[in-house]
Amino acid sequence: MIEIRFHGRGGQGAVIASKILAYALFLDGYHTQAFPTYGAERRGAPVAAYVRVDNSFINVRSPVINPDYVIVMSGKLADTVDVSSGIKENGLILINSELDADHYTFEERCRVVCFDVNKIALKYGLGTKIMPIINVPILGVFSKLTGLVSIDALKRATPKFVPVKAEKNIEALEEAYNLA
Amino acid sequence: MVKDMVLGSEAVALGVKLARPKVISAYPITPQTHIIERLSEMVDNGELDASFIRVESELSAISAAMGASQAGVRAFTATSSHGLALMHEVLHWIVGARLPVVLVNANRAIGSPWNIWTDQTDSMSQRDLGWLQVYCETAQEALDTVLQAFYVAEKVLLPIMVMIDGFILSHTLEEVVIPTQEQADEFLPPYEPGYFLDIDNPLSFGNAAKGDVFYNLRKDIQRSMEASFGIINEAHNRFDDIFGRRYDLIDTYFIDDAEIVFVIAGALTGTVRVAVDKLRNMGVKAGLLKIRYFRPFPSDLVRSYLADKKHVVVLNRSLSFGSAGQITQEIKNALYFEEDKPSIYDYVLSLGGKEVFVEDVVKLALNVGNLETSKILWRE
Numbered sequence: 108m109i110e111i112r113f114h115g116r117g118g119q120g121a122v123i124a125s126k127i128l129a130y131a132l133f134l135d136g137y138h139t140q141a142f143p144t145y146g147a148e149r150r151g152a153p154v155a156a157y158v159r160v161d162n163s164f165i166n167v168r169s170p171v172i173n174p175d176y177v178i179v180m181s182g183k184l185a186d187t188v189d190v191s192s193g194i195k196e197n198g199l200i201l202i203n204s205e206l207d208a209d210h211y212t213f214e215e216r217c218r219v220v221c222f223d224v225n226k227i228a229l230k231y232g233l234g235t236k237i238m239p240i241i242n243v244p245i246l247g248v249f250s251k252l253t254g255l256v257s258i259d260a261l262k263r264a265t266p267k268f269v270p271v272k273a274e275k276n277i278e279a280l281e282e283a284y285n286l287a
Numbered sequence: 288m289v290k291d292m293v294l295g296s297e298a299v300a301l302g303v304k305l306a307r308p309k310v311i312s313a314y315p316i317t318p319q320t321h322i323i324e325r326l327s328e329m330v331d332n333g334e335l336d337a338s339f340i341r342v343e344s345e346l347s348a349i350s351a352a353m354g355a356s357q358a359g360v361r362a363f364t365a366t367s368s369h370g371l372a373l374m375h376e377v378l379h380w381i382v383g384a385r386l387p388v389v390l391v392n393a394n395r396a397i398g399s400p401w402n403i404w405t406d407q408t409d410s411m412s413q414r415d416l417g418w419l420q421v422y423c424e425t426a427q428e429a430l431d432t433v434l435q436a437f438y439v440a441e442k443v444l445l446p447i448m449v450m451i452d453g454f455i456l457s458h459t460l461e462e463v464v465i466p467t468q469e470q471a472d473e474f475l476p477p478y479e480p481g482y483f484l485d486i487d488n489p490l491s492f493g494n495a496a497k498g499d500v501f502y503n504l505r506k507d508i509q510r511s512m513e514a515s516f517g518i519i520n521e522a523h524n525r526f527d528d529i530f531g532r533r534y535d536l537i538d539t540y541f542i543d544d545a546e547i548v549f550v551i552a553g554a555l556t557g558t559v560r561v562a563v564d565k566l567r568n569m570g571v572k573a574g575l576l577k578i579r580y581f582r583p584f585p586s587d588l589v590r591s592y593l594a595d596k597k598h599v600v601v602l603n604r605s606l607s608f609g610s611a612g613q614i615t616q617e618i619k620n621a622l623y624f625e626e627d628k629p630s631i632y633d634y635v636l637s638l639g640g641k642e643v644f645v646e647d648v649v650k651l652a653l654n655v656g657n658l659e660t661s662k663i664l665w666r667e
Contacts, residue, residue, distance in 0.1 A: 129292065130292050130460070138462060139461075141460040142459040165461070165557075167561045168459065168555060168558050169558055169644045169645065
């Protein structure tokens with residue numbers, strides 16, 4: 108089983124991203140599951156969402172505490188939330204940040220990749236300069252880095268969960284995939 | 288049939304749609320709201336030919352469902368927690384009036400303090416009314432059970448409450464096989480009430496009944512509950528024939544040679560399954576008994592699986608303060624006449640969404656020799 112944890116703030120779309128990723132993995136032929144942490148949803152509050160992937164039906168329903176991959180929706184969040192918590196040895200943390208990966212140091216032995224997804228989101232008119240919406244394009248980076256999920260499946264899954272600006276999101280997704 | 292990924296709450300809405308109810312009345316409450324949101328969209332866009340009645344409270348939601356059912360049509364409502372508590376008075380009346388209303392309850396704790404997360408206190412507090420109660424583990428089971436619920440309720444002439452765990456099932460995106468409308472129609476015929484409010488055939492309902500009459504009507508409710516086992520089994524057989532998915536009053540996992548059996552109801556059953564797998568890999572003979580139907584309680588079936596076991600650990604997610612976990616009470620009741628009973632442990636696994644990990648259940652089994660049977664057991 109592969110386990111993925113998303114960290115974001117309410118309104119950044121981490122929960123939607125987890126659903127798109129799970130659905131894309133389902134289209135790729137896996138058994139998957141996606142669910143959020145169950146806070147009283149508030150804009151700006153830290154949220155986590157989880158995806159599990161396996162070759163058989165997933166029975167376990169507890170939060171992911173030992174992720175293989177962590178996806179962080181904004182670099183600033185990594186300064187305040189312990190996004191590396193419980194990550195498996197040599198796991199990967201993908202952070203949306205214009206900074207270099209060595210800006211982020213974690214106690215756990217893991218790989219850190221930073222990618223400026225904000226730039227791509229703004230290019231395609233997703234969100235505002237203050238709050239770019241990067242939840243779809245960051246999955247393109249994740250697909251390229253890990254090879255876990257196909258870009259085709261992500262493109263097919265996106266419109267199901269993103270009814271507004273689906274086309275622009277898919278273009279941003281492809282560009283992020285190509286640049287990563 | 289098509290396989291898709293949907294939320295547990297959406298699976299319920301899809302099951303309701305396939306059952307073709309004529310009236311849906313509801314009031315939103317977390318974590319149930321997705322169910323009625325989806326159903327209201329279906330009514331709005333013409334996918335579902337039903338009246339969707341928006342009301343000002345849960346008391347009105349259940350009252351409207353009762354009225355619709357008394358008028359002779361298939362009626363549905365959904366709620367959770369405080370909403371279910373507010374319905375309480377009318378829940379009683381629906382039983383006495385023998386109306387086959389189907390209600391889905393997204394299990395959620397009841398305050399104070401404020402808590403939106405899952406436990407089974409809300410529905411267990413309604414266990415004695417005469418509603419049948421079913422607890423679901425997966426989104427697939429929720430969809431399928433909603434369809435079965437209409438079939439059973441309309442034959443037994445008692446209402447059914449179908450439970451899905453708030454958030455851990457209602458808000459989880461998972462795979463579900465969605466039946467076709469043709470299959471659903473084959474399984475569930477149109478509802479044909481025997482007696483209903485009809486201006487062309489005036490009848491009186493719910494009139495005053497003195498002791499002798501009232502007593503016999505209550506005896507009838509219990510007899511119908513007892514007879515419902517046969518109808519539930521018939522529904523399960525028909526369902527298997529048409530949809531190819533097998534359900535029973537309970538479910539078991541690695542139980543035949545088990546020395547330690549966990550008993551649980553609801554979506555955390557899945558987490559316990561994984562714990563049983565782990566324990567088996569460690570050489571521990573663990574097994575699982577899932578309670579699907581809590582009312583009527585399948586005592587004979589439970590006894591047949593548990594009577595010869597060594598340890599039975601009941602994982603409650605509610606308790607009757609001053610007594611015991613409600614599921615434990617039923618297990619002890621079912622095994623009372625056995626001479627060589629298992630040790631039965633009354634464990635409060637989780638309340639208000641306290642997280643449960645596979646390791647918590649594994650540790651419990653490894654420590655079973657140190658557990659006491661004489662008191663309620665709590666997590667550290």
